[in-house]
Amino acid sequence: KYRREMTWKEFDIKANRFANLLLTRGIKKGDKVAILLMNCLEWLPIYFGILKTGALAVPMNYRYTSEEIKYCLELSDSITLIFGPEFTGRVESVRDQLHDINHYFYVGEETPSFADSYDCLVTYCSSTSPAVDLTEEDDAAIYFSSGTTGFPKAILHSHKALMSSCRTELHHHGQKHDDVFLCIPPLYHTGAKMHWFGSLLSGSRAVLLRGVKPEWVLQTVSEEKATIVWLLVPWVQDILDAIDCGEVKPEEYRLSQWRLMHIGAQPVPPSLIKRWL
Template identity: 75%
Template sequence: MPITEFLTRNATYFKNDVALVEINPEIKNIPHVTWREYSLIEAARGGAFRKQLTWGEFEKQANRFANLLLTRGIKKGDKVAILLMNCLDWLPIYFGILKAGAVAVPLNFRYTAEEIKYCLEKSDSDILVFGPEFIGRVEEIRDRIPRLKDCFYVGDECPSFADSYDKLLNYCSSQAPSVYITDEDDGAIYFSSGTTGFPKAILHAHAALVHSAKVEQAHHHQKKDDVFLCIPPLYHTGAKMHWFGSLISGGKAVLLRGVSPEWIIRTVSEERCTIVWLLVPWAQDILDAIESGRVNIDGYELSQWRLMHIGAQPVPPTLIKRWKAVFPHHAYDTNYGLSESIGPGCVHLGMENINKVGAIGIPGYGWQVKIVDENRKEVTDGVGELAVKGPGVMKCYYKDAKSTDEVLDDEGWLYTGDMAERDEDGFIYLVDRKKDVIITGGENIYPVQIEDFLRSNGSIKDVAVIGLPDQRLGEIAAAIIEVKEGFSLSEEEVNNFCLDLPRYKRPRRVIFAKVPRNPTGKIEKPVLRKIYCGESVVAQQNEINIK
């Protein structure tokens, strides 16, 4: 069945139960009252600190948007892009697209205007739904995308080049549209990237979306009374597919706009959250705040919090040891996945296997895993490339048969590009990545994009960008820069030059040195990693010893 049927079921059986809550602590001068008490104060003022949506309201809003899309000529298989920060409208919009038979195309909110344009064109998107944070970027490209029929704006003071989502929705029926959807129909396109740094459009069927929901519930045993705290952005497969556990169980989810330890702990307490998915930096920040005394957890109700799990980047075993010292009753899990495998869960540690922290785990629910050599022959010992197979594997890279054939074989095996090995108990450990992607704070950074940008500086002869280990972010981007003879360049000048890059892509460390290349002209990044990653690990160890 298509993923939309879970929403319809919840709206039928749990009509008046809360499905989604949005918490926005960025509002200043919050008094010392509960979230709910403050939301009443804000409501009286016309504010929106805490908002919520029942399953019945969720279904009606999704139906209205589906009907709006149909009035604009959207047909089954057409593409509709979403460019929004996390908000109460995000998921009803996503499901409205699916109910119309269209394909949802979530976009990274960090994309520049040109990256947004590229993704809209690559995905053949006909409509874009966007929020106030993106007015300037969308206005910059709106007239340069002939295929884009309409732009719907979610928020107040709608710009002249878009239509108001909120106003138009009021005129649309809340009845489900008569669009027949099957498991094999296209459901969503998510963007990833290969070693070239150019985003690939990953196409998934409804069946893959449904399987991700089943995987989440099978791994973390969500029940109706579980409350999931969602902090990461919903455009990311990880956040949304973990939320699918709430969808399949009919439970409440809380969208928290902010990552402050105080906000996370307070939200868990007041919303009675039972499951929280964190990135490594956020978990470290919470522990630092508690251990320093900045946050006193004795004043909060946290006994219902049963599971903390982490994904999107390697997890230091020392972090989990610290976490269990503070929260000894918590179950813990880690999840491995990629957008091509509909996000997290094709490999997972398992809540019962905390003694194996450091491993990414064992095959997830409904998944098969193997490790292969350079000829894609399965190996039982040693390091090889990790391959996965299951109902959550992508249909293809949209409009890119060559790239699809490189990673997806005729038997349905997806070759991840990650190097791994098994221990004697069958647990899988990541060793390295074939790709040079840097994962910092759960976000992918593609070195070639930064390298190409830096090479436009007239003082730079050559540059290589690698990831260095970082205790908080997992990895940081480091730029090894070779300066042209007769020129000078300082770290400050490089940092100022990089201000034109999005913040998350700016190198965190600048190293002036020769860039080694092999006889064929390729940068020898393994050599650089051996030199500089070793230094970084030693520095981290010294820091731990000092503490």
């Protein structure tokens, strides 16, 4: 069992340290910094560290092939890439063609020779928030469409748009300080991150789960006392099927505090809702 946690204060310190690291490397307002990571505790502080510099965060789909990684980095004019161990091979195979990438930061152990260790470098950076002048109208992030009709397409978001998403999700969830939000979908996607924004504004706890097995989901809801859970349709079906065949028994988990299930990303069959109720 692998579990790590951080406070909101630690979150802000980590974001500040990474922001200051980027600034020491010459990253400035308007530059693009790409993120290619699986869900992990570092993901969101890195994202907000980028925003604190005035640069644009460019989250990338972890399913991208090497060519898609190259395409999106070039299309977004990214000059820095943060990546994890799952992507070393893909990044290395196109690295010689990425002429505009000036800095590679690696999150994990056994840093490849062409990258710098994120963990080692941020340790020595200031934890003070950088003095960068930002307005709501400034560009904040570039997200990519799923690319179902061709290569992914870049979508620009301002700081104002992100703040609007924060307030929308806070209101949508009716989120309070004592809520616990369980986030399972990938953070590169707007959906996962925008729903997490409710936790940011309310200062409530959020839990990242890597894995979608029914027993993992129910165990996490139970042990972390999750009150809000975002599930995709296939995951709900898997939970119900596991209950029906006796693989998991709801009575063995603490689920009474679970007050809201957010479900979507595709049409939700009425029959599925009836089964759940």
